[in-house]
Amino acid sequence: xxxxxxxxxxxxxxxxxxxxxxxxxxxxxxxxxxxxxxxxxxxxxxxxxxxxxxxxxxxxxxxxxxxxxxxxxxxxxxxxxxxxxxxxxxxxxxxxxxxxxxxxxxxxxxxxxxxxxxxxxxxxxxxxxxxxxxxxxxxxxxxxxxxxxxxxxxxxxxx
Numbered sequence: 161x162x163x164x165x166x167x168x169x170x171x172x173x174x175x176x177x178x179x180x181x182x183x184x185x186x187x188x189x190x191x192x193x194x195x196x197x198x199x200x201x202x203x204x205x206x207x208x209x210x211x212x213x214x215x216x217x218x219x220x221x222x223x224x225x226x227x228x229x230x231x232x233x234x235x236x237x238x239x240x241x242x243x244x245x246x247x248x249x250x251x252x253x254x255x256x257x258x259x260x261x262x263x264x265x266x267x268x269x270x271x272x273x274x275x276x277x278x279x280x281x282x283x284x285x286x287x288x289x290x291x292x293x294x295x296x297x298x299x300x301x302x303x304x305x306x307x308x309x310x311x312x313x314x315x316x317x318x319x
Contacts (some may be wrong), residue, residue, distance in 0.1 A: 197215055249280040
């Protein structure tokens with residue numbers, strides 16, 4: 161009896177010869193990067209992290225007065241179907257944060273107007289991104305919000 165492979169095709173590094181040259185598929189570049197927490201979490205001491213932060217995969221609350229949600233900045237890439245995505249954190253007002261949480265599992269969230277927020281991550285390779293103005297667009301349940309930067313001459317906003 162032949163065993164059926166359940167984990168997919170075995171990868172091979174076969175060389176294909178054509179006119180005495182080798183052809184190798186190009187490795188794909190990562191199309192997504194993420195920050196596991198807002199900037200302020202990393203700026204805090206270990207004791208402050210333990211006492212002052214409630215950090216979950218999609219939301220973070222600092223000192224019960226600063227509220228963050230994780231969202232996506234999607235950048236179109238020339239000749240690619242998928243976006244390059246920065247999974248980042250944005251701070252929201254308490255009112256907007258509570259509204260977003262109230263609608264977290266509701267289809268009504270797709271009809272929400274965007275929430276104003278502040279970019280809460282420093283992205284290396286760009287001029288400072290911390291505190292750029294944003295609009296947070298909620299999407300279908302199970303999909304992270306889309307983060308739209310305020311139109312400025314900042315390179316990330318231009319991209």
